[in-house]
Amino acid sequence: xxxxxxxxxxxxxxxxxxxxxxxxxxxxxxxxxxxxxxxxxxxxxxxxxxxxxxxxxxxxxxxxxxxxxxxxxxxxxxxxxxxxxxxxxxxxxxxxxxxxxxxxxxxxxxxxxxxxxxxxxxxxxxxxxxxxxxxxxxxxxxxxxxxxxxxxxxxxxxxxxxxxxxxxxxxxxxxxxxxxxxxxxxxxxxxxxxxxxxxxxxxxxxxxxxxxxxxxxxxxxxxxxxxxxxxxxxxxxxxxxxxxxxxxxxxxxxxxxxxxxxxxxxxxxxxxxxxxxxxxxxxxxxxxxxxxxxxxxxxxxxxxxxxxxxxxxxxxxxxxxxxxxxxxxxxxxxxxxxxxxxxxxxxxxxxxxxxxxxxxxxxxxxxxxxxxxxxxxxxxxxxxxxxxxxxxxxxxxxxxxxxxxxxxxxxxxxxxxxxxxxxxxxxxxxxxxxxxxxxxxxxxxxxxxxxxxxxxxxxxxxxxxxxxxxxxxxxxxxxxxxxxxxxxxxxxxxxxxxxxxxxxxxxxxxxxxxxxxxxxxxxxxxxxxxxxxxxxxxxxxxxxxxxxxxxxxxxxxxxxxxxxxxxxxxxxxxxxxxxxxxxxxxxxxxxxxxxxxxxxxxxxxxxxxxxxxxxxxxxxxxxxxxxxxxxxxxxxxxxxxxxxxxxxxxxxxxxxxxxxxxxxxxxxxxxxxxxxxxxxxxxxxxxxxxxxxxxxxxxxxxxxxxxxxxxxxxxxxxxxxxxxxxxxxxxxxxxxxxxxxxxxxxxxxxxxxxxxxxxxxxxxxxxxxxxxxxxxxxxxxxxxxxxxxxxxxxxxxxxxxxxxxxxxxxxxxxxxxxxxxxxxxxxxxxxxxxxxxxxxxxxxxxxxxxxxxxxxxxxxxxxxxxxxxxxxxxxxxxxxx
Numbered sequence: 061x062x063x064x065x066x067x068x069x070x071x072x073x074x075x076x077x078x079x080x081x082x083x084x085x086x087x088x089x090x091x092x093x094x095x096x097x098x099x100x101x102x103x104x105x106x107x108x109x110x111x112x113x114x115x116x117x118x119x120x121x122x123x124x125x126x127x128x129x130x131x132x133x134x135x136x137x138x139x140x141x142x143x144x145x146x147x148x149x150x151x152x153x154x155x156x157x158x159x160x161x162x163x164x165x166x167x168x169x170x171x172x173x174x175x176x177x178x179x180x181x182x183x184x185x186x187x188x189x190x191x192x193x194x195x196x197x198x199x200x201x202x203x204x205x206x207x208x209x210x211x212x213x214x215x216x217x218x219x220x221x222x223x224x225x226x227x228x229x230x231x232x233x234x235x236x237x238x239x240x241x242x243x244x245x246x247x248x249x250x251x252x253x254x255x256x257x258x259x260x261x262x263x264x265x266x267x268x269x270x271x272x273x274x275x276x277x278x279x280x281x282x283x284x285x286x287x288x289x290x291x292x293x294x295x296x297x298x299x300x301x302x303x304x305x306x307x308x309x310x311x312x313x314x315x316x317x318x319x320x321x322x323x324x325x326x327x328x329x330x331x332x333x334x335x336x337x338x339x340x341x342x343x344x345x346x347x348x349x350x351x352x353x354x355x356x357x358x359x360x361x362x363x364x365x366x367x368x369x370x371x372x373x374x375x376x377x378x379x380x381x382x383x384x385x386x387x388x389x390x391x392x393x394x395x396x397x398x399x400x401x402x403x404x405x406x407x408x409x410x411x412x413x414x415x416x417x418x419x420x421x422x423x424x425x426x427x428x429x430x431x432x433x434x435x436x437x438x439x440x441x442x443x444x445x446x447x448x449x450x451x452x453x454x455x456x457x458x459x460x461x462x463x464x465x466x467x468x469x470x471x472x473x474x475x476x477x478x479x480x481x482x483x484x485x486x487x488x489x490x491x492x493x494x495x496x497x498x499x500x501x502x503x504x505x506x507x508x509x510x511x512x513x514x515x516x517x518x519x520x521x522x523x524x525x526x527x528x529x530x531x532x533x534x535x536x537x538x539x540x541x542x543x544x545x546x547x548x549x550x551x552x553x554x555x556x557x558x559x560x561x562x563x564x565x566x567x568x569x570x571x572x573x574x575x576x577x578x579x580x581x582x583x584x585x586x587x588x589x590x591x592x593x594x595x596x597x598x599x600x601x602x603x604x605x606x607x608x609x610x611x612x613x614x615x616x617x618x619x620x621x622x623x624x625x626x627x628x629x630x631x632x633x634x635x636x637x638x639x640x641x642x643x644x645x646x647x648x649x650x651x652x653x654x655x656x657x658x659x660x661x662x663x664x665x666x667x668x669x670x671x672x673x674x675x676x677x678x679x680x681x682x683x684x685x686x687x688x689x690x691x692x693x694x695x696x697x698x699x700x701x702x703x704x705x706x707x708x709x710x711x712x713x714x715x716x717x718x719x720x721x722x723x724x725x726x727x728x729x730x731x732x733x734x735x736x737x738x739x740x741x742x743x744x745x746x747x748x749x750x751x752x753x754x755x756x757x758x759x760x761x762x763x764x765x766x767x768x769x770x771x772x773x774x775x776x777x778x779x780x781x782x783x784x785x786x787x788x789x790x791x792x793x794x795x796x797x798x799x800x801x802x803x804x805x806x807x808x809x810x811x812x813x814x815x816x817x818x819x820x821x822x823x824x825x826x827x828x829x830x831x832x833x834x835x836x837x838x839x840x841x842x843x844x845x846x847x848x849x850x851x852x853x854x855x856x857x858x859x860x861x862x863x864x865x866x867x868x869x870x871x872x873x874x875x876x877x878x879x880x881x882x883x884x885x886x887x888x889x890x891x892x893x894x895x896x897x898x899x900x901x902x903x904x905x906x907x908x909x910x911x912x913x914x915x916x917x918x919x920x921x922x923x924x925x926x927x928x929x930x931x932x933x934x935x936x937x938x939x940x941x
Contacts, residue, residue: 075114075201082115083204085168087185091214095155104156106177106211110145110163111170111185117144118199124191126172130183137183138175145169178211185209242286247279298734305657305665307733316740317642318733320579320658322617323528324695324724325610326376327459328702329437330522331356331714332397338429339711343378343391347706348526348715350374350697356714358706365706369530373704374697375690376526376721383598385582395711396429399521402436403514404500405483407476410512414438414498417852419488423519426473426482430465435523435606436486437718438494440516444502447513454699456499457718459523460492461606486519490787491605497854520718525600525609528695528724529578529620529688537570537666537683566679569665576662578620578688581612581723586801610723611761619656621687623666627678638683647674660730662691695724747806753779753813760802762786762795765867767916770811778812782819782916788850788863791817818868821913822931823861823921826894827881831940835886841935843884848877848933850922861921861931872911872919886940898931 075083090108121142128137143149146166148157163169172185186206189195196205241250252275255262264271295306308318328348332339349358350373358364369375380391405424406412414421423430438458443451464487467474473482501514543563583604585596600609623638638652644667647653653674655667666685669675677683698720705715728736747753750768757766765784770777783791783799796815807813831840849859858865860880866872874892881890895906905911913919921931 071201071203072114075204080118080199081201082113082117082199083201084185084187084207085112085114085204087111087207087209089209089211089213093159095153095159104173107174109172109174109185109209111172111207112165113168113170114204116167117170119197121170121187121197125188125197126170127186127188127194128174128183129186130181131179132181133179134176137178140173140175141171142173143171145171180210180212180215182208182210241282242290244279244283247282247286248276251275251278298737302730304659304730307730307737308657311733311737311740312643314737314741315745316737317615319614319725319728320617320619321692321725321727322581322612322723323578323620323691324693324697324721325379325525325527326697326702326717326721327435327437327523327606327719328376328378328526328715328717329400329520330395330524330705330712331400331716332395332522333711333713336711337397338394339709340392340394341707341709341712343380343393343524345531346378347530348376348378348702348717349704349706350701351703354704356704357710357712358704359708360706368704374528374695374701375530376528376695376702377531377688379525379527379599381524381602383583383585383600383602385597385599393524394429395522398425398427398429402427402519402521404517404519405476405481406501406514408478410501411503412500414494414500414517415854416494416497416856418494418498419490419492421486421519423484423486424481425484426467427465427484428467428473430462430467430484430486430521432462432465433603434521435459435461435525436488437520437523438498439518439520439718440499441518442513442516444499444513444516445505446508447504447511448508456496456517457699458492458494458496458498459606459719460488461604463487463489489605491607527580527599528721529580529690531686531688532574533686535573535685535687537572537685539683540568540677540679540681541566542679565670565676568677569667570683570685572621572664572666572685572687574687574689575664576689576691577656577658577664578691579617579727580620580688582616582618583612584616612723619664619687621656621685623654623683623685625652625677625681625683627681641674644669644673649673650675658727691724692726693724695721697721745806746808747779747803748808750779752806753781753803756803756806757781757783757799757815760799762789763799764864767868769916773812776810776812778814779807781813781815782817782868783815784818784867784918786864788920791815818918819914819916820920820930821917822898822929823872823911823919824894824896824898824932825877825892825921826934826936827877828891828893828936828938829881829887830889830938832886832888833940835940837937837940840884840886840940841937844881844887844935845923845933847880847884848921848923850920861919861923863920866919868918869913869915870919871913874906874909888939894934898929 072083072085075081076085088110089106090110091105094105094108123139123142126139126142128139131137141149141151144167145160145163146169148160148171152160160166160169160171184206186194187197187200188205189197196202235254238246238250241247252265252272255271255275262271266272267276293300295301295303298307298310301307301310304318311318330341345360347360349368352368352371352373354364354368358368378391381393382391384391403424404414405422407422436459438456438460440452440456442449443453445451464485466485469475474484475482499516501512502516503512504510543566580599582597582599583601585598585601586593587596588594619640621640623640625636625638627634627636636652638654640656641647641653642655644651644653644655647669649669649671651669651674653669656664657667658664668677697717699718700716701721702715702717705712744752747756750770753768754766757763757768762785763783764786766781768779768781770779772778781799781803785791785795789795799815800813803813827844829840829844831837846853847859848861850861850863851859852862853859860876874895877892878890881887892906895911896902897905897911911919921933923933924930
């Protein structure tokens with residue numbers, strides 16, 4: 061029989077009022093309401109079915125008239141007995157009998173006792189005529205002769221047990237709409253066609269008709285909405301976004317900070333005016349312009365200054381000597397005319413040079429005004445072969461910061477004891493070591509007389525650091541507009557019955573009028589104040605080597621902008637300084653922070669907080685911005701490109717940049733962002749395993765390689781990081797402290813951190829050499845000691861046992877030693893007779909041709925007679941002269 065799903069009970073009501081037909085009204089499973097006491101066969105709970113009929117049955121119903129179907133785990137439910145509730149069987153307990161007879165309309169209730177309580181699946185109770193006759197009993201309606209039920213109806217469930225009857229309403233056909241309509245013309249045609257279909261008699265097409273006007277107005281609105289939808293859909297995905305702001309926010313979701321580029325920096329030499337021996341000048345606001353047909357010194361805000369800026373020159377501004385973010389009135393520097401040109405002293409020798417890697421020199425003269433921390437510029441001023449200024453190599457220029465100056469010997473000036481010439485000894489850091497040989501004195505070639513010339517290269521002082529960018533001192537960004545009113549659909553009413561609108565926060569995203577905004581690098585420096593460590597953010601470290609002024613991380617580049625607000629509180633004008641941030645996620649609800657969002661064309665908008673992440677500026681608050689413009693590769697000007705200084709100080713005559721500006725970089729392009737941002741989350745910003753600690757340590761400048769070992773030290777785990785410094789330098793206290801600060805943000809909680817030196821393995825090597833005829837043994841020995849040394853060689857190569865040539869666990873092979881020694885002129889043949897760890901007579905390394913080292917071991921052969929325990933090389937030479 062077909063089973064229908066109906067949403068009414070008309071059939072049940074019709075049978076209920078019929079004279080003779082009967083049927084099932086509903087069924088209840090006796091569970092928690094069952095009377096106390098167990099039957100011999102078990103508890104009656106969930107085994108007693110109360111089948112309520114619409115009428116009193118005309119004839120008695122027995123076990124053969126009831127059948128139960130269904131079930132998953134428990135099937136073939138058997139009926140034990142059947143009876144009416146008003147006359148229950150005799151085998152029930154007194155408590156059950158009292159319960160059944162007390163049921164409402166007990167003569168309508170058929171009791172059915174089963175042998176099992178079933179499972180959780182649905183069952184179906186069917187009234188039949190006889191055991192082998194499935195037809196409904198006499199006078200029983202076929203539609204109401206069966207009912208679905210569950211034995212576990214009273215078990216806890218998460219949904220309503222009421223049966224769901226799905227009677228879907230017929231869906232009316234929608235209008236035929238062309239969803240490809242996306243612009244004004246297609247929308248206008250679509251609307252007019254729809255009107256013609258709804259109102260066939262309307263055929264007006266005149267543009268002056270009111271209906272056509274309304275249709276065109278709707279088409280215009282639809283065009284704008286369509287563009288807005290397309291724009292939202294486009295900017296919603298990293299792969300399709302076009303605006304840089306959208307790309308920036310997508311990248312921020314994976315913790316990727318966009319590279320907005322950086323401005324360039326350059327070392328400048330300030331030139332004092334003729335006759336001025338010494339002058340103290342302020343660098344605050346001092347500008348340097350690229351070369352134009354104007355005087356070397358230009359007064360600020362003068363006609364010449366305005367004409368120069370109108371030509372759009374490359375503008376640099378002086379940086380504070382102390383590295384502060386903003387030069388102020390105290391940013392002063394003392395210049396000396398004697399520092400314009402300082403000659404080197406060669407100790408009466410000729411044809412001298414400072415070799416590559418030099419970290420000290422001697423100046424001719426008593427320069428008591430030279431102090432530690434000043435920057436000097438070494439410059440070749442004439443050609444070594446010709447003696448002509450035009451032949452000087454412009455690549456032979458180098459800036460360095462002094463670390464030691466000696467100009468006095470007690471109360472007297474430091475002099476050469478041979479001829480009493482006053483001298484000054486200077487030293488600089490290894491990081492500023494000369495990258496090339498610098499010629500001091502030479503002999504010209506025969507075409508130029510073959511004469512000896514001095515002062516081929518000189519040292520220049522009065523050096524300052526400047527960076528690309530022009531300051532816009534004060535720019536009004538307007539006032540925050542008043543709050544807007546929103547009229548929602550469910551407006552609340554006031555006492556007068558008028559709707560009460562809800563105030564909405566004002567939209568305030570001011571734009572800077574000039575572009576591009578300067579992105580300047582900074583550096584974090586840790587200092588101690590009253591025994592406490594504090595971190596300062598500076599433009600550069602005034603105590604660090606000069607080469608480090610051009611080294612920074614992308615994370616340390618910040619927009620050069622200062623923002624101040626003023627608000628009239630009624631009791632006075634309140635001013636507040638706002639700070640730029642990369643994002644506002646870590647800003648609290650009262651933090652005066654803002655974010656600069658730049659676009660591809662260099663324009664910049666300012667975004668403020670929402671009173672949850674950063675404070676929202678009050679209405680009528682006025683903002684003033686001071687910022688700098690100038691960024692990217694445009695600042696990487698060549699040497700001698702800057703020729704004008706903007707100042708009112710008449711003691712200055714001009715400026716020059718002996719070295720080219722560098723450090724300027726362009727912002728990331730959209731393609732680069734799409735390629736790099738999805739990979740950002742793969743960068744692990746924590747150290748878990750020993751390999752993580754080693755990898756993080758290796759990212760610090762000056763570390764060639766690192767290896768970490770996890771050890772239990774009695775109360776906690778400690779990560780011991782073994783550091784192999786560049787050049788084999790020892791791990792001193794200052795460098796170790798810098799490593800701790802570098803790795804500490806990545807350290808895992810519960811792990812201690814310690815740094816230590818490598819385990820150096822000193823080598824002992826004996827070589828027997830046969831010198832070819834015509835070569836002096838002493839020359840061959842000197843050449844062999846050079847190529848098998850641990851030093852940098854004059855030709856720019858390294859010795860075989862240079863500290864940077866080996867690292868942890870690296871195997872030492874004999875073949876490179878043979879190859880290097882055979883390359884020396886005059887070596888006819890050679891044999892390594894001893895190859896072992898120093899102090900261990902073990903010939904297995906020699907026979908194998910290699911020496912394997914442990915994980916934390918580094919080979920060393922310094923061949924230094926002062927430290928024989930650092931490795932020994934013995935050469936035995938035969939033959940030659």
